[in-house]
Amino acid sequence: MAPQAPNTEVLDEHLKEVVTALTSAVNWAMPHLKEPKIVDKAIHDCQEILDVVMEGKVSEWLD
Amino acid sequence: MFTDKVELTDFEKMDPEYRDLLGRVLAIQADCEIGGPHLYLEQILPNAPTKLDQLIVARTAAEEIDHYRKIARIAGDIGVDVSFVLSRSNQERFVESFRGQITTWEDFAVFGFLIDRVGRYQLEEFLDCSYTPLEKILPDVHKEEAGHIDFGTNMTSELAAKGGESKEKAQKAVDFWYVKGLDMFGKSESYRSERYRHWGLKRRANADARQDYTNEVNPLIEQMGLQIPDPNKNRLYI
Numbered sequence: 001m002a003p004q005a006p007n008t009e010v011l012d013e014h015l016k017e018v019v020t021a022l023t024s025a026v027n028w029a030m031p032h033l034k035e036p037k038i039v040d041k042a043i044h045d046c047q048e049i050l051d052v053v054m055e056g057k058v059s060e061w062l063d
Numbered sequence: 064m065f066t067d068k069v070e071l072t073d074f075e076k077m078d079p080e081y082r083d084l085l086g087r088v089l090a091i092q093a094d095c096e097i098g099g100p101h102l103y104l105e106q107i108l109p110n111a112p113t114k115l116d117q118l119i120v121a122r123t124a125a126e127e128i129d130h131y132r133k134i135a136r137i138a139g140d141i142g143v144d145v146s147f148v149l150s151r152s153n154q155e156r157f158v159e160s161f162r163g164q165i166t167t168w169e170d171f172a173v174f175g176f177l178i179d180r181v182g183r184y185q186l187e188e189f190l191d192c193s194y195t196p197l198e199k200i201l202p203d204v205h206k207e208e209a210g211h212i213d214f215g216t217n218m219t220s221e222l223a224a225k226g227g228e229s230k231e232k233a234q235k236a237v238d239f240w241y242v243k244g245l246d247m248f249g250k251s252e253s254y255r256s257e258r259y260r261h262w263g264l265k266r267r268a269n270a271d272a273r274q275d276y277t278n279e280v281n282p283l284i285e286q287m288g289l290q291i292p293d294p295n296k297n298r299l300y301i
Binding site for chain 1: 071072074075100101104105108109114115117118121122124125126128129131132135136138139140141142143144146149150151
């Protein structure tokens, strides 16, 4: 079997958590589109999570 | 032509050319998956027209990150680390369409309509491919990409139907992304494309896939009342 690249599993697990958090925030807000507080909070949470992913400091995620 | 199925446990025994091509195509696919959110999130998430649109942008990005994760896992399992694409600048992307930034809602819509559709074609190349772990992740990824394409297509259609300035902006975005989409299929005469097909890693020649795409997308552009751009203008690859 080929040797696995370093951090393959830990990065996979981390990104699974990221995706779950994003999906949960969106799914939580979708039925509440007429309630600005809920929707704004969800968008804010998504923005925060996505900012970290886009920054791409992978070594910090894996600490 | 290679017709066997290859599992992870077989990978080390494969010809070096096969291993090299699989690693290469996975790195490019991973780069394209994460390249999308890098193009549009900064400007489009905070500025999408409605709260619903903002949530859809966030969900789209989440799905693309998950596609990256799935491809990165397959690559990592064969010893290919593709995490470097998470931190590279847009200008370093493998594919030209992902270099730059999307700053308007029209461009975001047309990106879904035209470029995510090319992404679907790229994924379809792996249907029934020789590397089984890659084939296994396709159904879910393909389904989510179809959702992005539908959203982009419907949004572009709505923008065009409004007429006036909205239609002009939609046409401008179509003009920009159409040729980039055609270029994404690569050179028509490509030795590497032939080797991908030899090893069962892709199904179609670049020119054939591009023609299939054109046959699909041109009638959609016309149905929206928009003009089909000149397919030879500003092209990088013919």
